[in-house]
Amino acid sequence: MTSHHRWHRPAVLATATLAALSLSSGIASAGPGGWVPSPGSDGAGDSYYPQDGNGGYDVADYNLKVDYAPDTHQLTGLQTISARATQSLSSFDLDLRGLTVDSVKVNGRTAQFSRTGDHELVIKPSFPLLRGLPFQAVVAYHGVPASIHDPALGANGWQFAKSGGAFAAGEPKSATTWYPVNDTPRDKATFHLAITVPDEWGVIANGRETGSRKTANGTTHQWVETTPVAPYMTTVAIDKWTFDRQKRKDGTPIVSAFAPGTPDSTKQAEARLPEILDFLESKFGRYPVDAAGGIFLAEPIGFSLETLSRPIYSGRAGNVDTIVHENAHQWYGDTVAVDHWKDVCLNECFASYATWLWDEAKNGVDLDAQYLDQVKRASTSFWNGKLYDMGPGNEFTYVYSKGPMALHALSKYMGQAAFDRVLKTWNTVHHNGNASMQEFQHYAEQVSHRDLQGFFDAWIYGNGKPAEQYLYPGDLKPAA
Known part of the structure; x- marks a missing residue:
């Protein structure tokens, strides 16, 4: 087990002064994890996917602002990452596939960046980041997201719906197709999402709805997941949804969304979610997440997925057994x-x-x-x-x-x-x-x-x- 200590919305640091003090103190130690700055690893070291994720830091929170145009599939994003350096860093990597990076700032200062391989975004701050201290990275980017092909499961990551909408789902890779991320299950973080779409489109994502507001470009929908989440378990889905909102007996909000054409049998199965969660609690202990629900696609994709607090379901999988399976993952696979x-x-x-x-x-x-x-x-x-x-x-x-x-x-x-x-x-x-x-x-x-x-x-x-x-x-x- 890897235990993470979380920092919430750290302040911008006087990095230059701190770096100078550290490097002139005479007590710097060389090597990874020491005080002498060095590049963070470009992989998290998984035995199957060693280049996924990165080393040298621990993310506490992603605060993502996205504009998405369904007619052109164009996505414009601004990602703010609050993290802590686990070694002194001269540079560090994020994972991002395909999309164009416009600018990067670290602790409020413009940072150099480059792209390597199929998903590495290498960031060099103006001043080194010191071991043990929080930092903030802001990445502006844009482009048309593309999915990742998996031989067994088909498309993973950002996918387009026949209705003209879109959704993000995939395992073990997904998040890198729509935002910069430390793409390893070993680095969980809270997740704030504000996504702007044309007014006629609806949005559902992880966690709790925290409001919406009209803007010049449409409507901005805000969702917050306060349970630390592995990147591949984050999701957003854009469609002309029919929403069902209810609550558990303890007040936990249940929000489910059904794509146009969803059969009544699927809606009836999801209506049993409070009963299902009560049953799973009797077997696995208290429900471990702060929200619940489901996202029911029209597309018959190759899998359903236990996206945190709100699983996403293939258009051919709206049945009780699948709902039981994906919600059991909230205990086995998501929060652990x-x-x-x-x-x-x-x-x-x-x-x-x-x-x-x-x-x-x-x-x-x-x-x-x-x-x-x-x-x-x-x-x-x-x-x-x-x-x-x-x-x-x-x-x-x-x-x-x-x-x-x-x-x-x-x-x-x-x-x-x-x-x-x-x-x-x-x-x-x-x-x-x-x-x-x-x-x-x-x-x-x-x-x-x-x-x-x-x-x-x-x-x-x-x-x-x-x-x-x-x-x-x-x-x-x-x-x-």
Whole structure:
């Protein structure tokens, strides 16, 4: 887990004076993380996507102002990033794909910048940034956003709707297609968005609505997400929405948006969201986000996505099971995010198992019988599917099918009471942080007072059909 200390809207620093004092003090230490300024890393070091994200700083808040013209697809943005240097920086990188950068300022002074690779924006401040101190970077940019093609999932990032609107959705990459960002799940930040569109268009995004106002260019819509969010979980969607607004019993706002042509069956499924969140709370603990809802597209894109507080749904996925799955991610995947992408089972295995738990509670499904039937029907290729360190591009495969089976077997192996306690407290232990599969294993061992290495080797870290002691633990018995 990586713990971040947050700074809110830091003041502009007298960087030149501080830099001079530091460099003349005689106590400077060389090397990364020391006091001598050096370039921040151009990648965050993920084992699958090492160039995604950057090093040398920690973002506290993104404050993004965007003008978007649906008729031309032109986006004009002004991004203000509040961050803290984790090393003394002579330069640092942000991630941005394709769009044209017009200017950069750091702590109020014009900064040099250059572009390298397919998404690196390299920024050199007028004066070095000192380790441990907050700084602010402001990037003005414009252009027509372009999506990223994923061989398995299709288009990711900024995408255009047939209605003429647009939306942002993608995993593991998305945010870089529409704003400058430190694109790693390990650097979460709060997110302020003010987006101006022509008056006839509606906007929905993460978090809470904080107002709208008329401008010369249309209407500016303001949304604020105060729960620290991983960049790929941020979203905005522009269309001629039908909105549904309600509240949970505790006052949490629920805002859902339906694209033109959304079937009544989808709206009826989303109407059950308060019931779904109540159920998930009973299994996973208190709802960990400050808002809720859903964004229901007309487009049948290749996935639905757990964008924080307000999942975004493919036009062909407006059903209760998908709504349960994506909202379970608010606990597993969003407020507790992966440490590295090889840990993605911590997201998808658990959200998939949430639909099993829902079917048991609401539809009377016998989970033991379901599990045993799936064991009986499983193929060799199924057992060889990996749930951990499955390789880049293979993250979103067996985690949806083999993953919930592994968790059901784990509930029997470690004992139901201990398993239920782990499910309900995991988010509290790692709330707003990141976690690895090894940390989950160790926590499950701590709660159950059992050595679970053999089980995790059989189901999670290895592949092949698990030995019978792990395949049929507890009161699970092989199907006749």
